[in-house]
Amino acid sequence: MNTIWLGFSQKLLKVDRYIKxxxxxxxxxxxxxxxxxxxxxxxxxxxxxxxxxxxxxxxxxxxxxxxxxxxxxxxxxxxxxxxxxxxxxxxxxxxxxxxxxxxxxxxxxxxxxxxxxxxxxxxxxxxxxxxxxxxxxxxxxxxxxxxxxxxxxxxxxxxxxxxxxxxxxxxxxxxxxxxxxxxxxxxxxxxxxxxxxxxxxxxxxxxxxxxxxxxxxxxxxFRLTEIKSKHLIITILFLAFFNSILSGVGISGPLGIMQGGLDDTSIVSNLSYSLKHGTSFGVPFPISIHTIYDSFGSFGGTGMTMSLIIAILVASKNKNSRKIAKFSIIPSLVNINFPLMFGLPIILNPILMIPFIISPLVSMIIGYFFIYFKWMPPAVYNLPRTTPAPLMAFLGTNGHWSALFVSGIVLVVTVLIYIPFVKLNNQAALIDGGDLNEK
Amino acid sequence: MKNKRKMGRYLFWGILILTCLLAVIIPANTWNSQKVKNSRIIHNSKLNPVILIPGSSATQNRFDELIDVLNTSTNRAHSLLKITVKKTGELKITGKIAKRDMQPFIVVGFEDNSNGYSSIKKQAKWFNTAFNYLSDKYKFNQFSGIGHSNGGLIYTTFLEKYFDNKAASINTLMTIGSPYNGEETNQSTRTQMLADFVADRKKIPTDLVLYSIAGTENYTNDGIVPYQSVNAGKYIFQNQAKSYTEITVTGNESEHSDLPQNKQIVALIKQYVMDSNDSKKNGPDDKKQ
Structure with missing residues (x-):
C-alpha cells in the first residue's frame, strides 16, 4: 500500500511539475x-x-x-x-x-x-x-x-x-x-x-x-449534455464528477444549470408527501440531486472544499495555505469556495484535483447507502440557500439526528481523503520554491 | 510538559468548536422545526373560507341576509367572522370561526367605504392587511371569494397587486354586479381603472375560476351599474384565469343592491362557491403548499 502511494505520488508530482x-x-x-x-x-x-x-x-x-x-x-x-x-x-x-x-x-x-x-x-x-x-x-x-x-x-x-x-x-x-x-x-x-x-x-x-x-x-x-442512466444515483454521481472536472479547469457551477430540469417535480412532491405524513421516510423520490448532492456532496461548495479547509488546518504546515484556509472558513459556510479555487489554487492543480473529484463521490455514496437502507430519511424541507451544507441533511429532515451523524461521518472521511494530498501539495510547493515574485 | 501544553490547546479548540456548533445547531433546529410545523398545518388544512367584500357605502353587515339564507338552505350552518379595517389599518373583529367549520364566512368591510378608483386602491391595500392577518391566524391554503359591486373591483386589485399565489390559492371568485369599467356604458372608452386592470392582468392566478354576475333590470343596466361595464371584465380575465363565466340575472330583485339576496344568485353561490356537503369540489391541489 505504502509503495503504491509512493509511486503514485511521485507520478503526480511529475505531472504537477510539468504543468507548472x-x-x-x-x-x-x-x-x-x-x-x-x-x-x-x-x-x-x-x-x-x-x-x-x-x-x-x-x-x-x-x-x-x-x-x-x-x-x-x-x-x-x-x-x-x-x-x-x-x-x-x-x-x-x-x-x-x-x-x-x-x-x-x-x-x-x-x-x-x-x-x-x-x-x-x-x-x-x-x-x-x-x-x-x-x-x-x-x-x-x-x-x-x-x-x-x-x-x-x-x-x-x-x-x-x-x-x-x-x-x-x-x-x-x-x-x-x-x-x-x-x-x-x-x-x-x-x-x-x-x-x-x-x-x-x-x-x-x-x-x-x-x-x-x-x-x-x-x-x-452544458444544457445539451444529457446524461441519463437507469439508476438515478449513477446519473447524479456522473453529473457531480463532470461538475468537479469543469470547476477544476475554472468553469464555475455548470451543475446548477444542468440541474434545472431534473429536480423540479421531485422536490415538490417529496415536500408534499412529507408534510402530509409527518416524515420523509417513504417519499416518492428519495434519491435526487437535492437529497444526495446538495445534502452530502458539496460541503463548502463544489469538491467538498470545507473538508479541504479542515485538512489544511489540521495537517498543513504551509503558512500560505493556512492563511487562505482561514479566510475561506466563512465563505465556505455558505458554499462559496472561490478563495480556495484561486488561492491555493485548486484550478489546474493536478494534485488537489484528485481529492476534489473523489470526495464528493465518496460522500454521496455514503449518503446514498444510508437513505437506501432507510437508516436515515432523505432531506426534503425547504431551506435558505445559505444554510451551511453539513446542516442541510439534518434540517432538511426536520432535525433527524441520524442525518447529522451521517454528515459528520462524511466530513471526517473526506478530510481523511484530503490530508495526504494536502501534504503532497506542500511538497510540490517546496520543490517549486512557491515563488511568485513579480518583476 | 510539552505534551500537556499540546493537550491543553486541543482541549481549548475542541471546546470552542463544540460551543460554536451548538450555538448554531440548537437555534437552527428550533427555528426549522417551528417552520416545518407551520407549513404542515397550512399544507394539511382543509379550511376553505369564503371571504366576502361588500361594495361601496356598505358595511361589514352587508351580507347578513345572504348568509342567513345560505345557512338555512344548506345542511350545515357556517360560522361568520366580520372584520372592519380602519383607516389606520387596524382591524376590528366581531364574531368567530367555529372549530369544526371548514367553510366559514368572513366578511371584510372598511371604515372608509367611499366610492372611486383611489378609494378602491386604498381598500385593496386594507383588504391585504386583513387577508394577511387571516391567513396567519387560520393558516388556510385555499379560499374562495365573493365581491359585490366595488367589492369585486377590490378583489381584482388585490389579486393583481398583493396576492401571493404560492402561500394560498383562490378557488373561485364570484363578482356580483362589479363595474369593471366604472360607469362607462361604452366599452371602447376605457376608464383608468380598467386600463390598469388590463395592464396587470398577467398577475391574475391562472387557476382562478371566475364568475361575473350581471343583473339587468332593463336591457342596459341593473338600475345603477351599466351592463357593458360588468361585461368589460372579459378584457381582464378571459384567457388568463382558468375560466371566466359571465351570468346574467334578470327578473325580480335584479336591481343592483338587491343582487346579493336574489334567489338565483343565492343558488349560484351554493352551486359554484360553496363546497357541496363534505365532498370537495376543489380538493386541495397536491402540487401546492
Missing amino acids: KSFTYQAIEKTFAIILPFIIIGSLSMALSSSVFSKQGFFNQIYDISSWLPYEDVIKKVLEIINTVTMNFIAIMTAFLSAKYITRSFKKDEQIAGFTGAIGMLILNYNLASFTSDSNQETFLMQDLGIRGIFISLILGVFVGYIFKWFSPRNKQEKVDQYTFISRGVGGLLPLAIVLGILIGLTLLASMINQMGVNGLFYSL
Missing part, C-alpha cells in the same frame, strides 16, 4: 495571485451579506437578526457594494492580467496586450440586444463579467498573447523602456486591430445562435 513549468500556467498563476485579494474580500462580503444581513439568509433567520439589529439595510448595502466592485468585473481584470503575462513571456509589449485583453472581454460580452430594443437594456452582459467569465477570459488572454507574438513588430532593443513613444503605439496597432476584428466577428456569430453572448453560448452547451 509551462509558460501558460505561470501566466495564469501570476494572474490568480493578483486577483486573489479581490476575490477574498468579495467572497467574504458576499457570504456575510447573503447569510447574515439579508432577510432570507440562514443566520439572519435562526437568530432573528432583522428584528434586533439596527442599520441592517445599510450594512447590507455596504457589503453588496464591496462585493459588486470586487467580484463583478473580475473577468475583465483576469483578461487584462493573463494577456499581459502571456505576452510578457513572448517578450512583446505587455501593457498594450493587457488592455487589448480587457477590451476583448468587453466585446465578447457586448449585449447586442441593446441595439435592437428601445427598452433600457444594459450595454454589457454583466453576469458574465464576474467569476463566471474567468475561464473565457483566461483563454482570451492566451489568444491575445499569441496574436501579439505573431503580429507585433520584432523588438530589437528587448526592453520596453527604450521604445520611442510613436513606435510603441504603432507597434500595437496591428495586433489590436486583428483582435478587435476576430472578437467582434465571433460575437456577431454567437448572436446568430443565441442572445446570451459568447459566454452564454458556452454555458448553454
Whole structure:
C-alpha cells in the first residue's frame, strides 16, 4: 500500500511539475495571485451579506437578526457594494492580467496586450440586444463579467498573447523602456486591430445562435449534455464528477444549470408527501440531486472544499495555505469556495484535483447507502440557500439526528481523503520554491 | 510538559468548536422545526373560507341576509367572522370561526367605504392587511371569494397587486354586479381603472375560476351599474384565469343592491362557491403548499 502511494505520488508530482513549468500556467498563476485579494474580500462580503444581513439568509433567520439589529439595510448595502466592485468585473481584470503575462513571456509589449485583453472581454460580452430594443437594456452582459467569465477570459488572454507574438513588430532593443513613444503605439496597432476584428466577428456569430453572448453560448452547451442512466444515483454521481472536472479547469457551477430540469417535480412532491405524513421516510423520490448532492456532496461548495479547509488546518504546515484556509472558513459556510479555487489554487492543480473529484463521490455514496437502507430519511424541507451544507441533511429532515451523524461521518472521511494530498501539495510547493515574485 | 501544553490547546479548540456548533445547531433546529410545523398545518388544512367584500357605502353587515339564507338552505350552518379595517389599518373583529367549520364566512368591510378608483386602491391595500392577518391566524391554503359591486373591483386589485399565489390559492371568485369599467356604458372608452386592470392582468392566478354576475333590470343596466361595464371584465380575465363565466340575472330583485339576496344568485353561490356537503369540489391541489 505504502509503495503504491509512493509511486503514485511521485507520478503526480511529475505531472504537477510539468504543468507548472509551462509558460501558460505561470501566466495564469501570476494572474490568480493578483486577483486573489479581490476575490477574498468579495467572497467574504458576499457570504456575510447573503447569510447574515439579508432577510432570507440562514443566520439572519435562526437568530432573528432583522428584528434586533439596527442599520441592517445599510450594512447590507455596504457589503453588496464591496462585493459588486470586487467580484463583478473580475473577468475583465483576469483578461487584462493573463494577456499581459502571456505576452510578457513572448517578450512583446505587455501593457498594450493587457488592455487589448480587457477590451476583448468587453466585446465578447457586448449585449447586442441593446441595439435592437428601445427598452433600457444594459450595454454589457454583466453576469458574465464576474467569476463566471474567468475561464473565457483566461483563454482570451492566451489568444491575445499569441496574436501579439505573431503580429507585433520584432523588438530589437528587448526592453520596453527604450521604445520611442510613436513606435510603441504603432507597434500595437496591428495586433489590436486583428483582435478587435476576430472578437467582434465571433460575437456577431454567437448572436446568430443565441442572445446570451459568447459566454452564454458556452454555458448553454452544458444544457445539451444529457446524461441519463437507469439508476438515478449513477446519473447524479456522473453529473457531480463532470461538475468537479469543469470547476477544476475554472468553469464555475455548470451543475446548477444542468440541474434545472431534473429536480423540479421531485422536490415538490417529496415536500408534499412529507408534510402530509409527518416524515420523509417513504417519499416518492428519495434519491435526487437535492437529497444526495446538495445534502452530502458539496460541503463548502463544489469538491467538498470545507473538508479541504479542515485538512489544511489540521495537517498543513504551509503558512500560505493556512492563511487562505482561514479566510475561506466563512465563505465556505455558505458554499462559496472561490478563495480556495484561486488561492491555493485548486484550478489546474493536478494534485488537489484528485481529492476534489473523489470526495464528493465518496460522500454521496455514503449518503446514498444510508437513505437506501432507510437508516436515515432523505432531506426534503425547504431551506435558505445559505444554510451551511453539513446542516442541510439534518434540517432538511426536520432535525433527524441520524442525518447529522451521517454528515459528520462524511466530513471526517473526506478530510481523511484530503490530508495526504494536502501534504503532497506542500511538497510540490517546496520543490517549486512557491515563488511568485513579480518583476 | 510539552505534551500537556499540546493537550491543553486541543482541549481549548475542541471546546470552542463544540460551543460554536451548538450555538448554531440548537437555534437552527428550533427555528426549522417551528417552520416545518407551520407549513404542515397550512399544507394539511382543509379550511376553505369564503371571504366576502361588500361594495361601496356598505358595511361589514352587508351580507347578513345572504348568509342567513345560505345557512338555512344548506345542511350545515357556517360560522361568520366580520372584520372592519380602519383607516389606520387596524382591524376590528366581531364574531368567530367555529372549530369544526371548514367553510366559514368572513366578511371584510372598511371604515372608509367611499366610492372611486383611489378609494378602491386604498381598500385593496386594507383588504391585504386583513387577508394577511387571516391567513396567519387560520393558516388556510385555499379560499374562495365573493365581491359585490366595488367589492369585486377590490378583489381584482388585490389579486393583481398583493396576492401571493404560492402561500394560498383562490378557488373561485364570484363578482356580483362589479363595474369593471366604472360607469362607462361604452366599452371602447376605457376608464383608468380598467386600463390598469388590463395592464396587470398577467398577475391574475391562472387557476382562478371566475364568475361575473350581471343583473339587468332593463336591457342596459341593473338600475345603477351599466351592463357593458360588468361585461368589460372579459378584457381582464378571459384567457388568463382558468375560466371566466359571465351570468346574467334578470327578473325580480335584479336591481343592483338587491343582487346579493336574489334567489338565483343565492343558488349560484351554493352551486359554484360553496363546497357541496363534505365532498370537495376543489380538493386541495397536491402540487401546492
